[in-house]
Amino acid sequence: MRRSIVPALTAFAVLGACQQPAAAPEPEAPAPVDTSTTPEEEPSSVPVTVSLESTAPLAEGNNRFAWSLYETLEGKPGNLFVSPASISGAFALLYPGAAGDTASQMASLFGYDGVPEDAFAATQNTLNHAVTSDTEKTKLTVANAAWLREGSAFQAPYREAVEGVMKAKVALVDFTQPAAAAKLINSWVEDNTNDKIHDLIPPSAIRPGLTELILTNAVWFKADWKSPFKAEATQDGTFYAPAGEITASLMSQTLKQARYLSRDGYAALDLDYAGDDYALTVILPDTQDGLPGVASAMTPDSFTTLLSDLDTAERKGVHVVLPKVSIEANYELNDPLIALGLGDAFTGAADFSRLIEGAGPGDLVISKVLHKTFLDIDEKGTEAAAATAILMERTAxxxxxxxxxxxxxxxxxxxxxxxxxxxxxxxxxxxxxxxxAED
Structure with a gap:
């Protein structure tokens, strides 16, 4: 059967989270916000490196989480686009401050338990550097920041792991001024997503007297196709959406050497970007209404196996028809993450006793996990961006x-x-x- 390739699922495989060496300049802080640090607070910044091979468990854990998150969110109507790597990367910042069952739940969900705890920060940092790119036709940046309440302080081992090893920005913020604090953090997000993600944190999410810490991760990707689509070949055509037929701009071309697999109920295709470091994987059901069945049959294990199999798939000629796509999405991830097993972190059972000076088990909880994404696919290539914020509050x-x-x-x-x-x-x-005064 001849297949026209349309996007059923976008597996945007960014595999790490860290600030790339040449990060965008930080915005000037509004007057009520103090981002200064004192010399005695500076981490030791001892360079720690591990082999690229040791990052494999983190990459696999991210990919398993990717499908688990998709399964949890697939009931939402309409387009769906998330960055598992941005979410996992934000939690990688939090992980060194977690202990007990809270740390175990986090490690299990994101695959952090695949590397020794004492090597986690260095392994994450190695992966961070491996996934970044800065060429003429392919760019990928990942940035991290920890925004701490003015007057509070990180425990020394945590700060060393996050700032010294994982190279995250650390700033002190006056959370008694929610509008100014949100503006500062949102400006940083805009700067690190090529101005594609706006207003990640609403001022109402910052609660003076309770908000203690906000951890943020930002990912931006822009690349040309290795084999661009010709604009003159793009034509309006029918796209069979669940709610009925719509007219879409359909790009097309014939690839002579494409990685392609045919499985029970679907086909999978890799579309390479210039430089060969990145690919867009498209999973296409055999039938127009086949996506629910394909998704229900897929598991985190079979999804990661499929991606691995595509890397070594036989290359063959494929005629590709792909619509131009533009998506902007916004999620609050508390309930999905709780459903995936991260329950303690959002309740009084949370144990972040290795995070903040003077805060023991039960003193800090996650109040919100916010996630925004952007995707644009056209004849030339793809631009995608995502940002994640983890808001931490005191329980009293x-x-x-x-x-x-x-x-x-x-x-x-x-x-x-x-x-x-x-x-x-x-x-x-x-x-x-x-x-x-008397003498």
Whole structure:
């Protein structure tokens, strides 16, 4: 049977999360926000490297999580586009601060338990560098930041892991000014997603006295196809959407050497980007209404196996028909992540006792996990972006100590000595000059 290739699932395989060496310049902080750090807070920044082969468990764990997340979200109507790597990367920042069952649940969901705990930060950092790209036709950047409440402090081992090894930006923020704090963080997200992700964090999500920490990850990808589609070959045609037929712009070309597999109920095709480091995997059901059946039969294991098999698939000629695609999506991931086994982190059972100075088990919880994505596919190539924010709160309201008010009575003043129960002023006077100090 002849197949026209249309996108059933976009598997955008960005496999890590870290700030690339040449990150975009940070925005100037609004007046109420202080991003300064003191010299004694600086991490040791001892270089730690591990082999690229040791990152395989993290990449596999990310890919298993990718399908698990898709399964959890597939009931949402309409287009669906997420970045598993951005979400996993944000939680990689949090993982060194977790302990007990909270850490175990996180490790199991994202595959962090595939590497030794003491080598996690270095392994993540190695993967971070491996996935970035900066060529004329292919760019991929990943950036991380930890936005900590002004007046709080990270535990030294956690800060060393996140800032010293994983190279995340660390900044102190005044969360008593929610609008200014959100503007600062959202500007950083815009700068690190080529201005594609806006307003990731609404000011209402920041709660003065409770918000303690916000961890953010931003991913941006832009690449030309290895074999671009010709614009003159793009034609309007019928796309058979679940709600009925629509007219779409359908690109087409014939590839002579494409990695292609035919499986029970679907076909899979890799479309390579220039430089050969990245590919768009398209999984196409055999029938127009076959996507639910294909998705229900797929598992995290079979999905990762399919991706692995495509790497070594026999190359053959394929005529490709692919619609131009534009997607912007917005998710709050609390419920999906809880459903996937990350329950403790959102409740009083959370144990982030290795994160903040003075905060023990049960003192910090995740209040929100926010995720936004952008995708644009056309004849020339693909641009995609994603950002994830993990908002952490104290379980009890934190009332910051106010700076004492200066009241320096070194000049004439009035006094009134009064009876408090009745309010009667019993004595009143003025002090123009106290007696001189005795020698």
């Amino acid at each position: 309201i934190f009332i910051p100590d106010e700076d004492p008010v200066e009241f320096r009575a070194d000049h004439p003043f009035l006094i009134a000595l009064r009876h408090k129960p009745t309010g009667t002023v019993m004595f009143m006077g003025r002090v123009e000059a106290p007696p001189p």
